[in-house]
Amino acid sequence: MKFLDQAKIFIKSGNGGAGAVSFRREKYVEFGGPDGGSGGRGGDIIIKCVDGLNTLIDYRYQQHFKAGTGTHGMGRQRTGADGKDIILKVPVGTQIFAEDNETLLADFTEIGQEMVLLKGGNGGFGNMHFKNSTNQAPRHANPGLAGEEMWIWLRLKLIADAGLVGLPNAGKSTFLASVTAAKPKIADYPFTTLHPNLGVVKIGNREFVMADIPGLIEGAHEGAGIGDRFLGHIERTRTIVHLIDGTQEDVVDAYTTIRGELEAYGHGLAEKHEILALNKADALTEEELAEKKLALEAAAGKKVHVISAVAGQDVDKVLFEVLGQLDDAKEAELAAEEEDNAPWTP
Numbered sequence: 001m002k003f004l005d006q007a008k009i010f011i012k013s014g015n016g017g018a019g020a021v022s023f024r025r026e027k028y029v030e031f032g033g034p035d036g037g038s039g040g041r042g043g044d045i046i047i048k049c050v051d052g053l054n055t056l057i058d059y060r061y062q063q064h065f066k067a068g069t070g071t072h073g074m075g076r077q078r079t080g081a082d083g084k085d086i087i088l089k090v091p092v093g094t095q096i097f098a099e100d101n102e103t104l105l106a107d108f109t110e111i112g113q114e115m116v117l118l119k120g121g122n123g124g125f126g127n128m129h130f131k132n133s134t135n136q137a138p139r140h141a142n143p144g145l146a147g148e149e150m151w152i153w154l155r156l157k158l159i160a161d162a163g164l165v166g167l168p169n170a171g172k173s174t175f176l177a178s179v180t181a182a183k184p185k186i187a188d189y190p191f192t193t194l195h196p197n198l199g200v201v202k203i204g205n206r207e208f209v210m211a212d213i214p215g216l217i218e219g220a221h222e223g224a225g226i227g228d229r230f231l232g233h234i235e236r237t238r239t240i241v242h243l244i245d246g247t248q249e250d251v252v253d254a255y256t257t258i259r260g261e262l263e264a265y266g267h268g269l270a271e272k273h274e275i276l277a278l279n280k281a282d283a284l285t286e287e288e289l290a291e292k293k294l295a296l297e298a299a300a301g302k303k304v305h306v307i308s309a310v311a312g313q314d315v316d317k318v319l320f321e322v323l324g325q326l327d328d329a330k331e332a333e334l335a336a337e338e339e340d341n342a343p344w345t346p
């Protein structure tokens, strides 16, 4: 299954400036030669792959991008200024397609990768350029060349940064709906979610992608329930948010069931950082909450967030922990890369 983020945008490179027709005028020089400068080049449309972006969301708000026009040439051999380039920043994994949404124009796989998609028009020559032995005083200059324009598609396969896991009915889809604009199906029966849903969490000035997958039950790794076939979608996430329905009798059992399935599945899921949250706090008394939280913390050996996905209560605490975790993971990756690149010393 593919998750796609895509945007259609219009791009136009700048027109070149026109060359100038002009003659030198100076005191005591009767026939000044031609001195009209050339026009400036139009700005380019450049696409650049940068760090720190996860989605194409910015291109939903602005869809037209026009680079600057070159200014005209001027007398006294002055060349016009070049038009301003436009640099469109895209995340790693972005592909650029032509307007038919099929013809691949570019594939951005590495940070720092850059490509001029549309070149600005050249500036026209000024009349000084046309002077030769037979024509000492040309009255002719070229206009600038027009820029190019087209519609393109930006497409990105999303990779979730955080994945929601839990038993059926734990409130995973409710959580996703409360923290993103995604609209997954939510209902009071198990296996409501039959395929994964993705949403973009915006928090402060940051954003990350969260995946909601179908609920797991005991034996999922052997195919029970909808099985483990969707766990592949969270193999590449940096962190897991494990939701536990607080209204069920035995929350510790719910916790260990899911842990057992993650371990049986393998592929590093059990070793992933896990954020634990006891959900449906709004439906429980203070005492019940305190008791269940304690029991869970003892079983898991870590902090448990108490939240209500429906009421949005304390969901931001979970999101901030996800952010912190993403930053830590990124730092660790960078450090590992540096180690790889370090010069060899005996």
Ligand SMILES: Nc1nc2c(ncn2[C@@H]2O[C@H](COP(=O)(O)OP(=O)(O)OP(=O)(O)O)[C@@H](O)[C@H]2O)c(=O)[nH]1
Pocket: 166, 167, 168, 169, 170, 171, 172, 173, 174, 175, 185, 186, 187, 188, 189, 190, 191, 192, 193, 194, 213, 214, 215, 216, 279, 280, 281, 282, 283, 307, 308, 309, 310, 311
């Ligand atoms: N009281 C209360 N009910 C909740 C809360 N979160 C979810 N629910 C309810 O729990 C039921 C299941 O919610 P879903 O979000 O569909 O659960 P899920 O984990 O996605 O379930 P599956 O897709 O079947 O795995 C729905 O009736 C929700 O309204 C909560 O914080 N408080």
Ligand SMILES: [Mg+2]
Pocket: 172, 173, 174, 185, 186, 192, 193, 212, 213, 214, 215
């Ligand atoms: Mg669901």
